[in-house]
Amino acid sequence: MSLDDITKTPTSRAQRRRVGRGIGSGLGKTCGRGQKGEGTRTGGKNRGPLFEGGQFPFWMRLPKRGFTNFAHRETYLPLDLEAAMHLVSGDELSLAKLVAAKAVRPGVQVKLVNGGAVKLKRKLTVTMPVTGSVRKVVEAAGGTVQWVKPISKSARKPETKTD
Known part of the structure; x- marks a missing residue:
């Protein structure tokens, strides 16, 4: 067998549908x-x-x-307590210190979890x-958790002006 003997299989590739080429083609006019209807329109x-x-x-x-x-x-991004301890030195663990250590991006809400x-x-x-x-682990070691959830903008009461 040589390359000259190879022939195209009839079912290897379907022919392209040529539409709008007269009545005899079977796909003329419409x-x-x-x-009529939605199916005849473009995008139908x-x-x-x-x-x-x-x-x-x-x-x-x-x-x-x-x-x-x-x-x-x-939504909060979970951060393992042990990983946070390795990222930040000292006895204070805050979001500002994690941002300074380039562990998280500014503006991302992070929550410490115990893995x-x-x-x-x-x-x-x-x-x-x-x-x-x-909270239990930190307080058991004698530490403190000083985080108070900030009031969201939608829950704040509008300030009333007094004259």
């Missing part, structure tokens, strides 16, 4: 799209998975329930969000 037939043919959709028939605070939720059985050998003063287990 080009296989039918007469792309109605999405929830489209039910014009029938009132199921998801709109269901009652509205519940509440979500998705737009206003606060394992960490036992502190020094007193720590923590001024950032912590989990309950981290």
Whole structure:
């Protein structure tokens, strides 16, 4: 067998559909799209998975329930207590010190978590969000947690002017 003997398999590649080339081609005039309607238009037939043919959709028939605070939720980046201890020296652990050590970017909300059985050998003063287990570990070693959750902008009361 040589390269001259190799022939193209008839089913190896489908021919391109040439539309609008006369009645005899079978795809002339309307080009296989039918007469009228959304499917004949440019960009038609792309109605999405929830489209039910014009029938009132199921998801709109269901009652509205519940509440979500998705737009206003606060998300924290978890940081292990042991890793934070290696990043910051001294007896104070704060978000400003982590930013100065380039452990986190400014503006990122970080929360200290206890990944394992960490036992502190020094007193720590923590001024950032912590989990309950981290609070217990720090206070068991004689340290303190001095973080108060700031009031969010939406929860603040508007200041009233007094004349």
